[in-house]
């Protein structure tokens with residue numbers, strides 16, 4: 531067998547993960563090689579993570595008016611996108627959204643807010659109260675994505691029943707200033723490290739198709755390794771009208787699959803969750819995300835865009851002979 535194929539198979543099946551050079555080679559492979567890649571990534575996923583898929587769902591609990599200028603985001607200060615803008619939802623509304631998510635099939639629920647950080651202790655307390663009820667009354671695992679959180683804030687939320695802290699790095703360190711100028715990459719790195727240190731399950735991923743190079747994609751994958759993140763959410767750009775990236779179209783369905791494969795082979799033991807932009811970028815190839823190595827996906831609506839009906843996703847999982855993981 532060709533040494534490259536032998537090496538990527540051995541390095542991923544050993545649990546160590548492939549190196550940066552091989553990760554780049556994976557992304558550069560011609561489209562025809564996707565089937566050989568999927569044969570490996572499917573085996574790695576099955577071996578380490580089994581055939582039960584994680585399903586999570588989110589609520590956009592505070593929308594728009596964000597001080598940050600992330601170029602892909604419809605909620606940023608730079609965006610002219612026509613979206614609904616509102617302050618932090620009431621506790622009752624957040625809990626109701628979690629109940630809906632559970633009914634649709636989600637096992638984990640994330641409270642997401644726009645903005646650099648929470649505005650006040652009152653806001654944090656409201657989120658904490660909602661977490662406690664989602665955990666005990668609704669019966670879902672809990673996650674938050676609230677921007678920058680201090681170690682104290684995280685400890686408080688963990689004491690209320692929080693399991694995961696989500697904080698995306700979005701892209702590679704070197705490319706980040708082309709996407710966001712209002713804060714520094716190192717602040718995001720610190721936020722991820724703080725969440726790990728506080729004992730949270732850390733969900734840290736990025737968005738692809740925003741103008742980054744293959745090298746940037748590999749750099750980001752290696753940064754996830756350095757930070758020892760637990761779960762990697764993968765978003766593909768949905769270029770929303772009114773955002774600076776409106777009209778950008780860098781991704782193909784096979785390109786998206788190769789990104790998932792590359793992440794799976796770099797991170798054999800981690801969760802890889804396919805999130806925003808799945809429907810529009812993968813189109814009829816959505817069913818292949820699990821062969822590519824995904825262990826979960828987000829169902830329902832995204833932050834400011836709609837997803838497809840959850841029953842379509844549940845049927846897809848069943849048709850593939852996979853199951854839904856209970857957390």
Ligand code: SF4
Pocket residue numbers: 596597598599600603604605606607643644645646
């Ligand atoms: S991605 Fe988050 S931080 Fe960046 S503009 Fe959007 S809401 Fe703000």
